Amino acid sequence: MFKVVNKIEKSYDLNIGLVFDGQVEICEYISEMNKELIDKVIAKKEFVGKKGEVLKIDLLENKSLVSIALVGMGKEEDFTLDVFREVMFESLSKEKGKILISSDQELLLNHEVLGEVVFNVNYSFDTFKEKKSDKIEVELFISSEEKDISETILLGESTDIARDLVDLPANIINPITLAERVSELGKEYGFEVEILDEIEMEKIEMNLLLAVGRASITKPRLIVMRYLNGKDSAERIGLVGKGLTYDTGGLCIKPADSMFEMKSDMAGSASVIGAMCAIAKGKVQQNVVAVVAACENAINENAYRPGDIIKSMNGKTVEIINTDAEGRLALADAITYSIRKEKVTEIVDVATLTGAILIALGNLTTGVFSNSDEKYSQLEAASKLHGEKVWRMPIFEEYAELLKSTVADVKHTGGRMGGSITAAKFLEGFVEGLPWIHMDIAGTSYNSSVKWLKKGATGVGVKSLYSYVKNR
Numbered sequence: 001m002f003k004v005v006n007k008i009e010k011s012y013d014l015n016i017g018l019v020f021d022g023q024v025e026i027c028e029y030i031s032e033m034n035k036e037l038i039d040k041v042i043a044k045k046e047f048v049g050k051k052g053e054v055l056k057i058d059l060l061e062n063k064s065l066v067s068i069a070l071v072g073m074g075k076e077e078d079f080t081l082d083v084f085r086e087v088m089f090e091s092l093s094k095e096k097g098k099i100l101i102s103s104d105q106e107l108l109l110n111h112e113v114l115g116e117v118v119f120n121v122n123y124s125f126d127t128f129k130e131k132k133s134d135k136i137e138v139e140l141f142i143s144s145e146e147k148d149i150s151e152t153i154l155l156g157e158s159t160d161i162a163r164d165l166v167d168l169p170a171n172i173i174n175p176i177t178l179a180e181r182v183s184e185l186g187k188e189y190g191f192e193v194e195i196l197d198e199i200e201m202e203k204i205e206m207n208l209l210l211a212v213g214r215a216s217i218t219k220p221r222l223i224v225m226r227y228l229n230g231k232d233s234a235e236r237i238g239l240v241g242k243g244l245t246y247d248t249g250g251l252c253i254k255p256a257d258s259m260f261e262m263k264s265d266m267a268g269s270a271s272v273i274g275a276m277c278a279i280a281k282g283k284v285q286q287n288v289v290a291v292v293a294a295c296e297n298a299i300n301e302n303a304y305r306p307g308d309i310i311k312s313m314n315g316k317t318v319e320i321i322n323t324d325a326e327g328r329l330a331l332a333d334a335i336t337y338s339i340r341k342e343k344v345t346e347i348v349d350v351a352t353l354t355g356a357i358l359i360a361l362g363n364l365t366t367g368v369f370s371n372s373d374e375k376y377s378q379l380e381a382a383s384k385l386h387g388e389k390v391w392r393m394p395i396f397e398e399y400a401e402l403l404k405s406t407v408a409d410v411k412h413t414g415g416r417m418g419g420s421i422t423a424a425k426f427l428e429g430f431v432e433g434l435p436w437i438h439m440d441i442a443g444t445s446y447n448s449s450v451k452w453l454k455k456g457a458t459g460v461g462v463k464s465l466y467s468y469v470k471n472r
């Protein structure tokens with residue numbers, strides 16, 4: 001569905017020419033014959049190439065119809081890759097069929113970003129619809145040299161894997177079926193998968209994770225993915241994903257409107273799973289172990305309660321305040337497991353952890369917390385490559401005060417104020433001093449407002465994690 005070509009042989013449903021404001025020049029090959037005529041139409045329509053401006057022209061050439069669209073990218077001096085993403089998403093979303101894209105401007109021939117946009121436009125969750133949505137086929141014309149787009153395609157596919165997992169509802173994806181799906185992906189993409197069931201988790205006292213999942217008919221699973229291709233590197237990167245296949249809130253039940261989207265509460269695990277697919281198939285030379293805490297926060301007479309005191313795998317006792325703050329509990333044990341059993345040397349956790357991060361940063365930006373300036377800047381650089389926006393949030397020691405308990409070692413929520421920060425602070429208490437990054441993707445994993453993304457699952461994090469692991 002996306003290709004880079006350096007020769008043109010076929011006919012297309014549409015030829016798109018990308019131009020900067022005030023520099024309207026069309027590639028000759030689009031229509032050599034009718035160049036003068038096109039220039040007249042441009043002049044008459046007063047098309048100048050403002051950001052998002054589109055001029056469509058249909059012509060007869062050698063007795064066949066040629067459709068041309070000139071798409072304005074705004075002023076060259078204002079150009080950024082985000083402008084490119086936005087304009088391309090908007091214009092390609094309206095098109096059908098086979099499309100050729102070209103430009104006289106080298107800057108506008110960015111095959112990585114264009115490939116990303118084509119995947120975005122073509123993604124739709126139509127598994128359960130009789131009528132499937134149309135897909136566009138896009139070819140980018142670059143005459144000068146051959147381009148290797150295999151990484152762009154791999155990242156597009158891996159992101160789609162994550163999006164599908166998030167969009168699939170909780171009557172289909174539960175801890176057990178999620179684990180089965182990961183086993184299949186491991187075989188297909190080339191990483192090892194081990195699944196721990198609730199009995200094995202009991203033996204190693206993963207009591208926080210077990211408590212969260214205890215009221216569900218489908219019991220928790222710990223999904224461990226290993227890809228050890230770091231040769232003699234002593235580093236072992238630990239990825240940890242929140243895998244709440246559904247979050248009712250538990251006994252502290254969510255109101256209906258907030259519960260509706262909670263099939264997406266395993267988006268952190270989807271990012272980690274998608275990233276493992278890309279890392280393994282891309283044969284990245286690093287050691288990576290990903291751990292997904294898969295469980296469902298449901299309600300029955302066996303549900304965990306506010307006021308309960310639970311001993312975590314790491315030995316700390318935790319006073320349960322609000323059963324809707326379940327993610328940090330499941331993650332805490334998964335982090336301890338990664339450190340104690342998998343011997344990871346650093347941790348990146350990804351989670352739809354707090355509604356508060358949505359209030360702070362909206363759908364556009366992932367809130368990132370870290371105890372390491374160096375690791376944070378590596379993640380920031382990796383995210384930038386893929387247009388995934390991140391912003392660093394504080395974890396000053398004073399916030400830990402809010403988690404003090406009078407009856408246990410720690411309580412697991414710190415009130416409404418600074419809710420994303422106290423959640424991060426709780427997690428930090430389990431990282432045993434290792435370099436650690438926490439990505440709160442509650443806002444960015446499920447889109448309703450960013451213009452250049454489809455509504456619904458975004459697959460955020462897959463590409464950033466891949467590049468973070470690869471580019472160290």
Ligand code: BES
Nearest residue numbers: 322324325326352353354355356413442
């Ligand atoms: N899964 C939610 C966070 C969330 C909210 C994700 C909105 C996506 C969209 C999480 O488990 C949760 O319920 N957090 C509570 C914590 C509170 C009880 C301390 C929240 O954010 O309200």
Ligand code: MG
Nearest residue numbers: 247324325326
């Ligand atoms: Mg919750």
Ligand code: ZN
Nearest residue numbers: 244247265327
């Ligand atoms: Zn949750």
